[in-house]
Amino acid sequence: MLKKIGLFLLCIGVVFGAEFKEKRYIYAVDKTLFFEGNITFLPKSIHIEYTKPKEQNLTYSSDDEQMQKRYFFTLLHAIYENNESLLNEFFQVKTKDDITILLPLEKVQEYIKKVVYKKVGNHLEFLKIFMQNDDRIEIETLQ
Amino acid sequence: MKRYSNFALFFILLGLFFLFKPYQNLSTNLLALLPQNEQTNMLKLYENSPLSKEVLVSIEGEDLEAMKDLEKKVLATGVVSLKKTPLSSEAFFQYLKKYRFYLQNFNSQNLLHVKTNLEEKYQNLLTNPLYTTLDKDDPLSLFVSKTNPSSIELKNGHLFLKNYGYMSIFSFDKTVSFQKVYEVFAPFMNEKNRIFSPAFYFVQNAKAIQSQVNFLIFLAIGILLFLYLVILRDISLLGNTMCTLVSAMICASLIVSALWDEVSLFVFVFGISISTVAIDYMFHHYFLGFYEKQKGFNKEVFFGFLSTFFAFFLFLFVDFPFIRQLSLFSLLSLTYSYVIFAFVFPKIGFEQKRFSFDFPQIALVKNYKYFSLVLLIALAWLVGNLHLDFNIKNLDYHNEKLQAEELFFKEKLQEKNSAPFLLKAHSLDELITKSKELKTLHVTAPLAYLLDAQTYEKRKLLLGSIDFSSIREKINMFSKEIGFREGYFAKAYSAKLLEPLKPIYTLESLQDFGFDVFFDGRVYYTFVFAPKELTLKNASKIDSAMLFKASLQKIDTQLLFCGLGVLLGILGLLLMVAKENFYKTFSYILFPFVFVLLFVHNSMNVLQIFMLFIIVALSIDYGIYLSKSSLPTKQAILFSVLSTFAGFGVLVFSSIGVLFYIGEVATLGLGTLVILMLVGKNED
Numbered sequence: 001m002l003k004k005i006g007l008f009l010l011c012i013g014v015v016f017g018a019e020f021k022e023k024r025y026i027y028a029v030d031k032t033l034f035f036e037g038n039i040t041f042l043p044k045s046i047h048i049e050y051t052k053p054k055e056q057n058l059t060y061s062s063d064d065e066q067m068q069k070r071y072f073f074t075l076l077h078a079i080y081e082n083n084e085s086l087l088n089e090f091f092q093v094k095t096k097d098d099i100t101i102l103l104p105l106e107k108v109q110e111y112i113k114k115v116v117y118k119k120v121g122n123h124l125e126f127l128k129i130f131m132q133n134d135d136r137i138e139i140e141t142l143q
Numbered sequence: 144m145k146r147y148s149n150f151a152l153f154f155i156l157l158g159l160f161f162l163f164k165p166y167q168n169l170s171t172n173l174l175a176l177l178p179q180n181e182q183t184n185m186l187k188l189y190e191n192s193p194l195s196k197e198v199l200v201s202i203e204g205e206d207l208e209a210m211k212d213l214e215k216k217v218l219a220t221g222v223v224s225l226k227k228t229p230l231s232s233e234a235f236f237q238y239l240k241k242y243r244f245y246l247q248n249f250n251s252q253n254l255l256h257v258k259t260n261l262e263e264k265y266q267n268l269l270t271n272p273l274y275t276t277l278d279k280d281d282p283l284s285l286f287v288s289k290t291n292p293s294s295i296e297l298k299n300g301h302l303f304l305k306n307y308g309y310m311s312i313f314s315f316d317k318t319v320s321f322q323k324v325y326e327v328f329a330p331f332m333n334e335k336n337r338i339f340s341p342a343f344y345f346v347q348n349a350k351a352i353q354s355q356v357n358f359l360i361f362l363a364i365g366i367l368l369f370l371y372l373v374i375l376r377d378i379s380l381l382g383n384t385m386c387t388l389v390s391a392m393i394c395a396s397l398i399v400s401a402l403w404d405e406v407s408l409f410v411f412v413f414g415i416s417i418s419t420v421a422i423d424y425m426f427h428h429y430f431l432g433f434y435e436k437q438k439g440f441n442k443e444v445f446f447g448f449l450s451t452f453f454a455f456f457l458f459l460f461v462d463f464p465f466i467r468q469l470s471l472f473s474l475l476s477l478t479y480s481y482v483i484f485a486f487v488f489p490k491i492g493f494e495q496k497r498f499s500f501d502f503p504q505i506a507l508v509k510n511y512k513y514f515s516l517v518l519l520i521a522l523a524w525l526v527g528n529l530h531l532d533f534n535i536k537n538l539d540y541h542n543e544k545l546q547a548e549e550l551f552f553k554e555k556l557q558e559k560n561s562a563p564f565l566l567k568a569h570s571l572d573e574l575i576t577k578s579k580e581l582k583t584l585h586v587t588a589p590l591a592y593l594l595d596a597q598t599y600e601k602r603k604l605l606l607g608s609i610d611f612s613s614i615r616e617k618i619n620m621f622s623k624e625i626g627f628r629e630g631y632f633a634k635a636y637s638a639k640l641l642e643p644l645k646p647i648y649t650l651e652s653l654q655d656f657g658f659d660v661f662f663d664g665r666v667y668y669t670f671v672f673a674p675k676e677l678t679l680k681n682a683s684k685i686d687s688a689m690l691f692k693a694s695l696q697k698i699d700t701q702l703l704f705c706g707l708g709v710l711l712g713i714l715g716l717l718l719m720v721a722k723e724n725f726y727k728t729f730s731y732i733l734f735p736f737v738f739v740l741l742f743v744h745n746s747m748n749v750l751q752i753f754m755l756f757i758i759v760a761l762s763i764d765y766g767i768y769l770s771k772s773s774l775p776t777k778q779a780i781l782f783s784v785l786s787t788f789a790g791f792g793v794l795v796f797s798s799i800g801v802l803f804y805i806g807e808v809a810t811l812g813l814g815t816l817v818i819l820m821l822v823g824k825n826e827d
Contacts, residue, residue: 027628028627028631029626029628044205048272056272058272068276107233131276133276137274
């Protein structure tokens with residue numbers, strides 16, 4: 001019985017997905033890119049299905065060979081799961097109303113200037129990542 | 144007054160014992176057993192290094208919260224601290240950044256197609272949904288990170304044991320007791336957490352041994368009380384004998400600790416055990432009526448004592464601290480006991496208890512001449528096939544639970560078949576160069592990831608031969624054409640990264656990087672890990688068992704000569720004392736020797752050898768006494784055998800290897816002596 005409940009909960013987790021829009025400003029080329037798609041959070045990975053500008057799939061996981069992908073997974077997953085201890089490991093966390101500002105500590109400072117996001121309940125309304133190289137990533141979820 | 148002279152001596156010695164505190168010189172360190180040389184110094188360095196003062200902890204799965212919670216609780220005790228590793232060191236991270244053009248692989252091929260290279264990067268930025276950043280310092284990706292396969296990685300900013308779970312490495316200072324460290328981690332030892340430290344062996348094993356020893360002490364005391372109070376019914380004899388033996392041990396420990404600054408605990412333990420052999424001097428005098436009437440001097444006991452004294456005296460000349468210390472301890476202790484039993488006890492006077500029981504006689508061995516000849520042939524064959532096991536670790540209590548934890552980490556860290564090797568050099572730079580050389584032999588050498596002067600100069604020459612200013616110009620020109628922001632790569636291949644100052648290392652800076660490096664005032668050391676069977680030219684393997692064996696092998700000629708000397712001396716003494724009963728006496732020495740060797744399946748460890756020496760020492764005494772066979776002599780031997788069994792034989796009931804081995808040989812040896820008394824003919 002417990003196994004069945006477990007499987008059911010797992011299925012809910014697997015099918016959970018959110019539509020999102022992403023605006024990405026690349027300073028090096030002074031251009032803004034737009035993406036759209038679905039994001040699904042799984043226990044050990046994040047699956048992203050891009051629908052625009054073209055259909056492409058991307059998976060982030062904690063075991064990824066690429067360090068950059070691994071860092072993104074950690075950040076997104078920690079925000080999604082409200083994992084405060086993990087966020088505190090890398091950032092100074094400031095929350096006012098539903099908006100949280102993450103100011104990076106030590107090594108993370110090398111890459112990220114700051115992160116701002118708004119979460120209402122369990123719903124992530126937006127997420128903005130300001131990079132040290134002046135790139136900006138803004139993600140907005142639609143449901 | 145004479146009645147209490149023995150106790151008076153005991154109290155004087157006890158006073159001296161507390162005044163000079165010989166136990167302060169005691170060392171539990173295995174190294175105190177070995178001659179001091181370069182190899183033992185290396186082992187000492189290893190034992191004092193942070194590497195052997197670590198506690199490894201891992202929790203299965205990705206429960207960072209649980210690991211953080213454990214860390215918080217453990218660190219709050221103040222007994223341990225988190226160990227700095229290169230993975231977690233901020234200083235090492237900055238070093239890697241500064242010398243990245245010198246530490247990473249150089250890919251000169253990318254210099255050939257500057258424009259294409261930049262175009263690909265531009266396209267990737269605009270089309271790849273995976274966000275990537277451009278390396279402004281190295282836009283052509285000329286420098287590529289070396290892959291360092293490691294079992295430990297960083298996950299969520301924390302150490303992570305590959306394919307298992309989060310991991311923490313704690314370290315503790317050498318002034319902190321192992322017991323204290325164990326107590327900190329004991330509450331966390333459960334099925335969920337994997338926890339290991341070499342220090343835990345000392346704590347857990349000592350605890351296990353202690354609980355068994357307590358039981359065995361009760362058993363031994365029970366047998367001794369039965370002997371003295373039920374059979375002999377003489378509490379004064381018991382008090383005086385115990386008092387003499389303890390005084391002898393105190394006397395020996397006072398002198399030995401005055402001569403050596405560091406005395407191994409094993410010397411005291413073994414020395415005290417050998418001291419109890421003296422009890423047979425007492426029984427022989429007692430049963431032959433020397434304490435009841437003034438009978439003068441007992442020659443047999445004197446020769447028995449003289450043979451043992453002579454053996455230990457010869458071994459004093461062996462150049463091996465453990466053997467020398469043990470021989471002197473035994474020699475002093477036996478001499479003290481002999482003097483008291485032979486000269487003071489008759490003055491005190493003890494009434495002899497008479498027994499009506501006759502010693503049964505089967506007389507299966509009728510001709511001692513042929514019997515000793517058969518024994519001699521058997522002995523030659525057994526010694527020829529004997530394998531001596533000097534691996535001290537085999538004597539250890541088999542702590543299966545902790546061994547499983549050790550194996551778990553060794554397997555996960557891929558160290559199962561590797562051993563630590565000590566690498567030394569006269570400078571830190573040389574230490575790094577040697578580490579780099581070893582890395583080419585697939586040896587895990589952490590310092591190999593650093594830059595030595597030689598590699599620095601070589602790379603500097605290479606980079607100096609390339610015209611980076613014109614490459615930078617090309618990059619700026621092409622990047623503008625392709626569509627990059629103007630001047631975005633203006634600082635590419637800067638002098639800061641192309642020509643950093645030659646790195647200067649200090650012991651502190653390397654330790655701050657998280658590397659295990661030491662300095663003994665003369666030489667710098669670090670550890671590398673290589674397959675156990677490998678022999679490295681520049682590094683010495685750290686193996687305590689091997690060191691003991693190697694140290695013994697260095698003195699094998701001395702041991703051989705001493706052994707031969709002892710043998711000839713004893714044979715001469717037997718010829719002189721036993722005369723017509725020579726073969727009978729000789730049989731008493733050979734029989735237990737052969738029987739024990741036969742039983743141990745041709746393999747003997749250090750403890751079994753040690754115990755065999757005690758049995759031989761006893762059998763020489765018994766052999767000499769039995770040269771004049773009489774019922775009181777046999778009774779004296781029987782009581783002596785029972786007393787020795789109470790001391791050593793009971794250890795056969797122990798499940799701990801170190802104790803069982805002693806008990807096994809003692810029981811076998813003593814048993815065979817009694818058997819020979821039963822089956823041997825009275826006269827030769």
